[in-house]
Amino acid sequence: MMRIPLFYYKYSLMFLMFILSCSSFEQKNLIIPKLFSDGVVIQRDTLVNIWGQYLPNQKIDISCSWGFDTLTFSDSSGYWITKIRTINNFDEQSITVFSSEESIKIRNILMGEVWLAAGQSNMEMTFDYCCNSTDSSSYEIKKANFPKIRMYNVKKALSNRPLNNTDGKWVSAVGKDIIDFSAAAYFFAKRLHLELDVPIGIIHASWGSSNIQSWTSKNVLVGLDGFAEKFKTLQKDSLKIKKTKDWYSQLDNKHSGSGAWDLFLSSDILPRKIGYFDFFVPGWKELDIIGKDEINNLKNDFNDWRELDEINIIKPILNNSNFSGAVVFINEFNVDSSKSFSYSVTIGPDAGAPFTLWEYDIYINGEKVGSSLLDLKEYTYQFNKKDRSYDIDKNLLKIGKNTILIRVLGYASLGQVKINKIDKIDVAFLKNWQVKLLAEETLQIDNFKYPYTSFYNYSNKDINFSDIPEKFFLTHNTPSTIYNGMMHPILDYTIKGFIWYQGESNVGEGGIAHSQYKKIFPLMISDLRKSYGERMPFYYVQLANYFNYGGMLPYFRQIQSEFLNLKNTGMVVTLDIGENYDFHPSNKHDVGNRFALLALNRSYGKNLIDSGPILKVVEKEGKYLNLFFTNTGSGIMKIENDITWFEVAGNDKNYFNADVDVYKDFIQLFSDKVINPKYVRYAWSDTASATLFNSQGLPGTPFSSEYLKLSNK
Numbered sequence: 001m002m003r004i005p006l007f008y009y010k011y012s013l014m015f016l017m018f019i020l021s022c023s024s025f026e027q028k029n030l031i032i033p034k035l036f037s038d039g040v041v042i043q044r045d046t047l048v049n050i051w052g053q054y055l056p057n058q059k060i061d062i063s064c065s066w067g068f069d070t071l072t073f074s075d076s077s078g079y080w081i082t083k084i085r086t087i088n089n090f091d092e093q094s095i096t097v098f099s100s101e102e103s104i105k106i107r108n109i110l111m112g113e114v115w116l117a118a119g120q121s122n123m124e125m126t127f128d129y130c131c132n133s134t135d136s137s138s139y140e141i142k143k144a145n146f147p148k149i150r151m152y153n154v155k156k157a158l159s160n161r162p163l164n165n166t167d168g169k170w171v172s173a174v175g176k177d178i179i180d181f182s183a184a185a186y187f188f189a190k191r192l193h194l195e196l197d198v199p200i201g202i203i204h205a206s207w208g209s210s211n212i213q214s215w216t217s218k219n220v221l222v223g224l225d226g227f228a229e230k231f232k233t234l235q236k237d238s239l240k241i242k243k244t245k246d247w248y249s250q251l252d253n254k255h256s257g258s259g260a261w262d263l264f265l266s267s268d269i270l271p272r273k274i275g276y277f278d279f280f281v282p283g284w285k286e287l288d289i290i291g292k293d294e295i296n297n298l299k300n301d302f303n304d305w306r307e308l309d310e311i312n313i314i315k316p317i318l319n320n321s322n323f324s325g326a327v328v329f330i331n332e333f334n335v336d337s338s339k340s341f342s343y344s345v346t347i348g349p350d351a352g353a354p355f356t357l358w359e360y361d362i363y364i365n366g367e368k369v370g371s372s373l374l375d376l377k378e379y380t381y382q383f384n385k386k387d388r389s390y391d392i393d394k395n396l397l398k399i400g401k402n403t404i405l406i407r408v409l410g411y412a413s414l415g416q417v418k419i420n421k422i423d424k425i426d427v428a429f430l431k432n433w434q435v436k437l438l439a440e441e442t443l444q445i446d447n448f449k450y451p452y453t454s455f456y457n458y459s460n461k462d463i464n465f466s467d468i469p470e471k472f473f474l475t476h477n478t479p480s481t482i483y484n485g486m487m488h489p490i491l492d493y494t495i496k497g498f499i500w501y502q503g504e505s506n507v508g509e510g511g512i513a514h515s516q517y518k519k520i521f522p523l524m525i526s527d528l529r530k531s532y533g534e535r536m537p538f539y540y541v542q543l544a545n546y547f548n549y550g551g552m553l554p555y556f557r558q559i560q561s562e563f564l565n566l567k568n569t570g571m572v573v574t575l576d577i578g579e580n581y582d583f584h585p586s587n588k589h590d591v592g593n594r595f596a597l598l599a600l601n602r603s604y605g606k607n608l609i610d611s612g613p614i615l616k617v618v619e620k621e622g623k624y625l626n627l628f629f630t631n632t633g634s635g636i637m638k639i640e641n642d643i644t645w646f647e648v649a650g651n652d653k654n655y656f657n658a659d660v661d662v663y664k665d666f667i668q669l670f671s672d673k674v675i676n677p678k679y680v681r682y683a684w685s686d687t688a689s690a691t692l693f694n695s696q697g698l699p700g701t702p703f704s705s706e707y708l709k710l711s712n713k
Contacts, residue, residue, distance in 0.1 A: 030054050030102040035493055036095070037106065039170035041150050041201025044111040045088045048494035051081035054099050061098040065109075081492065086111045090148070090199055110148060112199025113192060114494065115599075116532075117185035118215070118487075119501035121208030122541070122591075125584055127179050127186075134183040135586045141176055148198075149173035149189045151181050154205035157485030158474040160234055160241055162217075166489035170201075182206065184501060187592025188599075195600055203493065205486045207476045211505040212517055214475075214482040216524045221479050224519060230479055240472035247469050251440065294328045294405060294436060305330065305434040306465075314412055314435050318468050323412040326439040330405045332430040333419050335397050342422040343392040345369065345404065348415035359409040364396045366403070389420075401430070412437070437465070477505065491528075497537035497603055498528065499595050504583065507556040508549050518559050522566055539570040539598045542701070544578025544585050545687050553686040558707050570598035573612055575683055576690035576699040594698070609633045612698035618680060618705055625658075625669045625677050633695035638662045645688045648677040653706070655681065660691075667692075680705045 032052035042048050054060060054074045061071045064084055072082035084095070093109040117123060127137040134140075155167035171177050178186060182204045189200040207214070213221060221227040234241075306317050314323065335343070345362055362370040370390030406414060412435075419427040474481045506517050525538050542560045543553060564571055572594040577587040594611075601610040613629035613636060620626075625648060629636065638644075638660060647655040648671050658669040658680070669680060682692065683702035692700035 030060075030097065030099045030104060032097060032104055032106075033165060033489070034167055034169065035152065035203070035490060037169060039108045039110075039150055039172065040106060040152075041110045041112050041114055041170070041199055042086055043114045043494045043496060044086050044198065046086055046494065047083040048086055049081060049492045050084055050095070050097075051079070051492055052097065053078050054080060058099060063096045063098070065094045110150070110199035110201070112148065112201060113196065113496050114201040114203065115185075115188070116490070116493075116495050116498045117182055117188070117202050117204045117206070117500075118498070119206050119541075120210045120504060121206070122504065122544075122584055122588075123182055123184055123204075123499075123501035124206035124208055125183055125588060126181060127183055129183075129584065134588050136589060137183075140186075141178060144173050144175055144178045146173040146190065146193060149186075149193050149200045149202075151185065151189070151202040151204055153180060153182075154203065154486050154490065156207060158476065158478070158481040159484040160238060160474055160478075160481065162484045162488040164489055166486060183588035184591040184595070185499065187589050188499060188595040189592075191593050191596035192599060195596070195606070196604065203490060203495070205482075205490070207482055207486070209505050210476040210482055210502070212502060212520050212524065213479045214477050215487065215502070216480060216520055217483050217488075217527055218480045220520070220523045220527045224516065227479060234478070237472050240470055241474060243469035244471050244473060247467075247471075251463075294330070294407075294438075305436045307431075308433045308435055317435070318412075318465050323437065323440065323468070324410060325412065325437065325441040327408045327412040328405055328436050328438060329408070329414060329417075330403065330434045330436070331417075331432075332401050332403055333427050334430065335399055335402055335427075337399060342394065343397060343427070344389050344420050345392060346387050346389045346418045346420060347406075348387050348418070360414065361407045362390055363405040363407070364392050364402060365398065366405075367393075367396050369393065369396065437463075487528075491531040495532055495536070497539065497599065498532070500538065500540040501591070502540075503543050503556065503560065504546075507543060508552050510550070510552040510555070514552070514555060514559060517556070518562070521559075521563055525566060525569070535568055537568050537570070537599065537603045538566075539572065539595055541572045541574060541591060541595075544574040545580055545685075545689065546578060546583055547580045547687050548583075549686045551686060554681075554684045554688075554702060554704070557702050558704065561701055561703065568602070570602055570610065571701070572598065573699050573701050575688065575702060576693075578689075580687045597698075609694065609696045609698065611701075612694050612696075613692055613700035615682075615701070615703045615705070615708065619666075620677070621668075623670060623675060623677065625680050626666050627669065627680065628666045629694075629700065631694060631698075632665070635664045635695045636662055636667060637693040637695060637697075638667070639691045639693065641689065641691050643691075645683045645685070645691050647671075647681050647684065648674050649679040649681075650674050650676050651678055653679060655679070655684075 030052065031054070032050070036050060036052075050062065052060070056074055056076050056078045058074050058078075059071060060074060060080050060082075061069070062082065062084060063069045066087055066089060068085045068087075070082055070084060072080050074080040089111060092107075093111065095106045095109060097104045097106075125134060127134050127141055150170045150172050152168050152170050157163065157166065171180070173181065173186065173189070182202070185202045185204050189202050192198075193200045213227075218231060222231055306314075308314060309316070314327075345364070347360075347362075360372045361368055369392050370388070372388065404417070404419070406417065408414065417433075419429075421427065476482060503517070506513060528538075529536050540560070540563070542557055546553070549556075560571060563569055572591060574585070574591060574594075577585055577590050579585045597608055597610040600606040601608040609631060611631050613632050615627060616630050617628040618625055619628065644658060644660045646658040646660050646667075646669055648658045648669050649655040656671045656673040658671045661668040661670075669677070671677070681702075681704035682700065683690070684704055688702065690699040694700070
């Protein structure tokens with residue numbers, strides 16, 4: 001009998017272990033959404049949906065640790081959905097989903113109250129926000145110890161078609177983990193948790209500067225004026241959208257990225273590494289100053305630069321596609337023996353450049369001589385209208401060859417560049433301009449609000465710029481894009497209700513846009529209720545004061561007030577907590593608490609006064625107007641102010657400030673400039689502040705009797 005060496009068994013065992021280990025890398029067929037991951041909060045004491053994907057026409061078993069089991073079958077596409085019965089138990093639980101070959105176990109599950117929070121930046125505003133600091137941030141972060149309050153931040157996604165999956169994770173409200181929570185939603189959840197003594201789950205989906213159209217489904221919008229044509233255009237551009245996405249996908253695989261404003265702030269004037277917004281756009285890598293190597297390398301051999309046939313016309317290099325990102329232009333010029341002359345550099349207007357050209361820096365022999373934005377020139381925001389001139393320190397020049405480098409952040413274009421002597425004689429450049437593309441931006445934004453764009457840092461050596469497609473970007477204001485990318489994937493999730501803080505991006509449009517908002521808002525709610533239930537509570541914020549709405553805010557608030565006629569709605573008034581010169585009021589504590597008051601009273605039957613005074617009756621008494629309100633609690637309160645913000649008018653609708661006398665059940669208005677008052681309005685201004693409250697300290701709702709159906713006596 002042949003003796004088998006011991007090492008044979010040893011290596012056979014190792015090979016077997018390797019084969020077994022490889023099986024763990026096989027493609028899994030059983031998939032459930034990220035919403036159903038460890039730490040999830042599901043709605044208590046009801047039937048909740050759970051769904052996923054598997055092979056077609058296969059059995060799926062679901063076992064719950066609290067004793068409920070069920071089974072279902074995947075359909076011909078592999079999709080499956082079923083319901084599980086939850087109970088009133090606040091201990092940690094688990095769910096296991098079984099297929100014939102696989103299983104997925106979801107751990108650390110809580111059953112409680114689940115709410116969806118959505119909107120634009122004021123809902124998104126965290127405890128460490130880029131544009132303002134949330135009130136009590138340090139205190140709340142230090143004191144947060146609520147493991148049974150959990151939030152799921154839906155990852156931002158735009159799509160021209162409905163998606164089925166989203167990304168995110170459940171995070172408990174403990175210590176620094178709340179930093180990335182929506183502050184308004186956190187304070188809402190905290191109040192509910194303390195009052196109800198149950199776990200609270202928040203699914204948070206927000207996008208700053210978004211309009212209501214982007215949050216609304218195509219099925220709703222297509223029936224409204226103008227939208228059918230917009231969707232036809234989007235359909236025609238679907239191939240461009242795909243090519244654009246594919247282009248950046250291949251860059252994603254090759255190159256590191258950074259938030260757009262990280263790159264924008266990467267000036268050698270700033271004595272630090274970039275990464276200023278890393279807290280707001282987590283996961284981006286810090287990068288050194290963009291273009292530093294090119295700026296400092298005065299012996300550049302230009303091997304990886306492209307030569308321009310015409311001054312600054314780079315479109316032929318880029319397949320005639322517009323380019324936005326970080327670009328450097330370089331050239332050389334001679335200084336003769338007359339170095340004592342004064343020299344300057346002038347950049348002429350480029351009529352073809354869009355307004356989105358933000359920043360350029362000019363270097364002579366590696367030293368900066370000018371900067372369009374950081375030097376705060378008076379023509380900073382008129383890039384394509386005026387010449388920009390910068391003096392060159394004579395100590396930076398040398399006899400003979402000198403280098404000029406211009407770095408652009410934004411649209412890749414400059415006007416005609418000239419080097420001038422003091423005698424206005426142009427100095428000739430020694431060659432055609434050379435250009436090098438350092439980083440590409442996925443989406444150019446034209447204001448300083450949010451770092452929502454992404455840059456891809458790359459070397460020309462491994463990019464074929466002739467393949468750059470004609471770009472077509474979906475934006476957070478393209479109709480239905482946020483609905484498709486962020487709402488549609490979570491429509492099947494069982495929730496208790498919805499809180500909404502949006503409208504800032506629609507208010508300033510006025511006129512037809514206001515009429516459109518008035519139509520879309522109730523249709524959007526109705527559409528959401530097809531998924532979440534016809535009785536789903538929908539609570540929303542009436543916008544706070546802000547100086548730059550062009551006088552449109554009172555009319556928009558009036559529209560928002562009218563939405564209270566919709567079933568199961570409630571409105572948070574923020575007239576007393578806005579900041580006239582800050583788009584993002586820091587007080588999110590009261591926003592969350594007022595949301596909670598609405599929920600506690602209307603959704604949980606706590607019998608509370610949940611809002612401030614709302615005008616009900618106007619009674620004319622000679623030259624006086626008596627105003628009666630609902631929601632006064634034990635009485636009306638008036639805050640003394642230089643302006644009462646109450647105004648009265650006669651038939652001519654010419655309004656004058658009114659004197660106000662407050663009684664327990666009503667207030668009385670009078671103006672000696674209006675002998676026969678007919679109309680009254682309150683806080684009818686973009687910058688009005690609250691002077692009317694109830695006994696609970698809740699502010700009254702702004703109004704104009706011109707737009708109200710009131711009981712008049």
